[in-house]
Amino acid sequence: MSWTDKLSGTRDQLRGLNKVIPDTTRAFGGLGKAVKEGGVLEFKTKEFVALGIAVAMRCEACIVLHCEALIKAGATREEVGDVLAMTIQMGGGPSMMYAAKALECFDELSNA
Template sequence: MSWADALSNTRTQLRALNKIIPETTKAFGGLGKTVKEGGILDFKAKEFIALGIAVATRCESCIVLHCEALIRAGATRDEIGDVLAMNIQMGGGPSMMYAAKALECFDELSSNKNASS
């Protein structure tokens, strides 16, 4: 499955979850909005942190959502590389395997964005 397909499937799954527990998903969304809009760090820095956590916890759905957000925020491949290097340093071998997945995801979604622009 491609990362674009994974992104579409993740969105479909989240929409289904929202239908059954809308209050919970709305509250979680509100938390995300508050965290991303407030504080000292900018949105892109916070998304870099989120991507690192997604890799460390081996959450492919999280990886695809945060890669998409970082592409929209103007992140570069080199910036992604720095985040992934730090993640590997902190998380060892398992983080290295998921860092490779995250880079593949970023590359695929970036090329899809550039192709549609």
């Protein structure tokens, strides 16, 4: 499955979840909005943190959503590489495998 397909599938899954538990998903969305709009760090920096956590937690759905957000925020491949290097340093071998997936995802979505 391509990362573009993964992104589409993830959105479909989230829409389905929203239909079943709209109050919960709305509350979670509000939390995300508050975190991304508040504080002293810029949005792109926060998305770098989120990508690092997504890789460390081995969440492909999170990886694809945060790669998309980083592309929209103007992140470069080199910046993503730095984040992935730090994630590998903190998470070892499993993070290295998911960092490779994240870079592949970023590259595919950047060229879409």
